[in-house]
Amino acid sequence: MTAAIAAPAYDAIVIGSGIGGLVTATQLAAKGAKVLVLERYLIPGGSAGWFERQGYRFDVGASMIFGFGDRGTTNLLTRALADVGQALETIPDPVQIHYHLPNQLDLKVHRDYEAFLQELIAQFPQEAEGIRRFYDECWQVFNCLNAMPLLSLEEPKYLFNVFLQHPLACLGLVKYLPQNVGDIARRYIRNPDLLKFIDMECYCWSVVPATMTPMINAGMVFSDRHYGGINYPKGGVGRIAEKLVAGLEAKGSSIRYKARVTRILTEKGRAIGVELADGEKLYAKRIISNATRWNTFGELLPPQQEPAQEQRWQQRYRQSPSFLSLHLGVKADLLPAGTECHHILLENWDELEVEQGTIFVSIPTLLDPSLAPPDRHIIHTFTPSWLGEWDNLSPSEYRDRKAAAAAKLIQRLEAIFPGLSSAIDYQEVGTPRTHRRFLGRQNGTYGPIPRRKLAGLLGMPFNRTAIPGLYCVGDSTFPGQGLNAVAFSGYACGHRVAADLGLV
Ligand SMILES: NC(=O)c1ccc[n+]([C@@H]2O[C@H](COP(=O)([O-])OP(=O)(O)OC[C@H]3O[C@@H](n4cnc5c(N)ncnc54)[C@H](O)[C@@H]3O)[C@@H](O)[C@H]2O)c1
Numbered sequence: 001m002t003a004a005i006a007a008p009a010y011d012a013i014v015i016g017s018g019i020g021g022l023v024t025a026t027q028l029a030a031k032g033a034k035v036l037v038l039e040r041y042l043i044p045g046g047s048a049g050w051f052e053r054q055g056y057r058f059d060v061g062a063s064m065i066f067g068f069g070d071r072g073t074t075n076l077l078t079r080a081l082a083d084v085g086q087a088l089e090t091i092p093d094p095v096q097i098h099y100h101l102p103n104q105l106d107l108k109v110h111r112d113y114e115a116f117l118q119e120l121i122a123q124f125p126q127e128a129e130g131i132r133r134f135y136d137e138c139w140q141v142f143n144c145l146n147a148m149p150l151l152s153l154e155e156p157k158y159l160f161n162v163f164l165q166h167p168l169a170c171l172g173l174v175k176y177l178p179q180n181v182g183d184i185a186r187r188y189i190r191n192p193d194l195l196k197f198i199d200m201e202c203y204c205w206s207v208v209p210a211t212m213t214p215m216i217n218a219g220m221v222f223s224d225r226h227y228g229g230i231n232y233p234k235g236g237v238g239r240i241a242e243k244l245v246a247g248l249e250a251k252g253s254s255i256r257y258k259a260r261v262t263r264i265l266t267e268k269g270r271a272i273g274v275e276l277a278d279g280e281k282l283y284a285k286r287i288i289s290n291a292t293r294w295n296t297f298g299e300l301l302p303p304q305q306e307p308a309q310e311q312r313w314q315q316r317y318r319q320s321p322s323f324l325s326l327h328l329g330v331k332a333d334l335l336p337a338g339t340e341c342h343h344i345l346l347e348n349w350d351e352l353e354v355e356q357g358t359i360f361v362s363i364p365t366l367l368d369p370s371l372a373p374p375d376r377h378i379i380h381t382f383t384p385s386w387l388g389e390w391d392n393l394s395p396s397e398y399r400d401r402k403a404a405a406a407a408k409l410i411q412r413l414e415a416i417f418p419g420l421s422s423a424i425d426y427q428e429v430g431t432p433r434t435h436r437r438f439l440g441r442q443n444g445t446y447g448p449i450p451r452r453k454l455a456g457l458l459g460m461p462f463n464r465t466a467i468p469g470l471y472c473v474g475d476s477t478f479p480g481q482g483l484n485a486v487a488f489s490g491y492a493c494g495h496r497v498a499a500d501l502g503l504v
């Protein structure tokens with residue numbers, strides 16, 4: 001055992017094969033490192049995973065995919081695949097979201113920026129100038145990001161070079177890092193209904209309203225949807241993880257499934273390896289956790305080893321709710337021609353943030369019919385829900401509550417898809433318990449959200465932790481939730497670890 005510790009078999013072990021973990025692993029493998037990814041489940045992808053039932057291929061979670069553009073530097077999924085010799089065919093989505101909001105506010109976020117602005121201005125003509133100035137300011141953030149290579153902000157050599165080469169873009173980002181969307185929106189916009197719409201524009205990916213949503217992230221989301229666009233991977237979201245795994249293996253590294261890490265091993269305070277559920281111990285020069293911070297520091301390390309930084313982080317951020325998911329297979333003639341792939345439904349503004357308030361809908365078969373049997377569509381619906389609503393129930397209470405929640409969602413969805421209840425061919429309900437069980441995420445959480453208004457992204461930790469040799473990657477690191485966001489986290493983590501291993 002001492003020999004194994006003295007000469008670890010791997011340069012890096014990555015705990016978890018979410019997109020954050022896989023991008024880190026492939027970046028390291030591409031730089032010549034020997035990496036082992038350990039995944040507790042049967043397939044890779046985590047929240048970007050999939051499952052198959054009766055000829056349907058359902059996405060587990062992520063479905064509105066940023067980062068597949070073909071230009072600039074922010075197309076991190078395209079780049080991560082290319083860096084390990086892989087590519088994916090994607091299908092452009094002409095409308096990011098069709099909103100169905102209170103007071104008959106019905107509008108579409110077109111891929112074309114000007115078409116979106118015109119549609120929004122038609123609803124709020126008195127705010128024409130404010131609308132344009134607000135969304136144009138988001139572009140300033142995006143243009144700064146999209147001008148530079150995106151790597152680890154913890155690597156001084158990179159920061160120095162990027163500042164020399166792109167000084168104005170760097171200063172632009174420094175300006176926006178501590179800011180939130182709500183303050184900027186309020187500089188330009190007065191109409192309360194329009195401000196509520198901006199809250200929804202943020203809530204639907206950050207799970208908090210605009211006042212608490214970092215401006216850097218909004219700059220990415222509100223601009224890239226019109227630049228690189230929203231693009232759906234042909235064959236389903238799961239193909240991203242499958243291709244990253246193929247690239248990882250082609251570079252001589254490996255992944256093991258059904259390999260649940262139960263403990264991070266330390267020696268003299270330094271992370272040196274991991275222990276699996278069956279007792280096997282594996283050692284590496286660096287350990288990277290793609291499990292959430294709550295899992296990493298609350299479960300994989302003894303409580304007395306929890307660093308003070310982590311306690312301070314938990315005073316700033318808390319767990320967001322999880323989701324109630326309804327996976328439906330429906331008869332194709334339910335949906336009229338021209339139906340959009342993604343919808344958001346809310347009937348009453350007071351319910352924007354309440355449990356099972358806002359409804360998200362994704363119909364990926366409108367872009368890729370191969371995911372369902374002939375003459376069928378997938379309608380994947382999800383709405384925020386807390387584990388507490390689903391825990392401590394008997395099996396029959398749990399089953400009944402799922403059935404009642406599904407019936408309520410279907411009844412609400414009839415407003416946008418009349419006839420839905422009689423067009424259902426297949427139905428499956430996932431709850432926060434399902435997300436906890438299959439993704440291993442504490443309470444099934446979607447990720448961290450600020451406890452109160454914070455200074456933009458300044459409070460989000462990067463990849464290094466207070467434990468030498470241990471790094472975190474994924475949505476509980478800078479810049480937070482989202483596949484393109486965790487892909488950035490993976491790039492940054494891979495770069496920082498490679499620098500520590502002397503590979504760059
Ligand atoms: N775009 C969308 O529509 C959408 C929807 C939902 C989620 N998402 C995003 O997906 C992102 C998730 O990415 P991520 O990389 O941070 O994490 P992840 O949760 O997707 O992946 C973590 C992986 O680690 C594995 N794991 C956890 N603990 C483990 C252990 N002890 N041993 C071995 N394996 C373990 C899990 O099984 C999982 O596969 C989130 O940021 C979320 O925002 C996007």
Ligand SMILES: CC(C)=CCC/C(C)=C/C=C/C(C)=C/C=C/C(C)=C/C=C/C=C(C)/C=C/C=C(C)/C=C/C=C(\C)CCC=C(C)C
Binds near residue numbers: 160
């Ligand atoms: C040197 C000096 C002086 C300075 C320096 C500065 C700098 C350089 C800085 C930098 C920074 C950076 C790089 C940053 C970065 C950032 C990033 C990348 C970000 C990203 C982001 C992204 C995001 C946020 C995304 C998200 C998304 C999402 C979450 C989505 C989701 C969705 C959902 C859930 C929904 C669905 C819906 C329906 C279905 C309708």
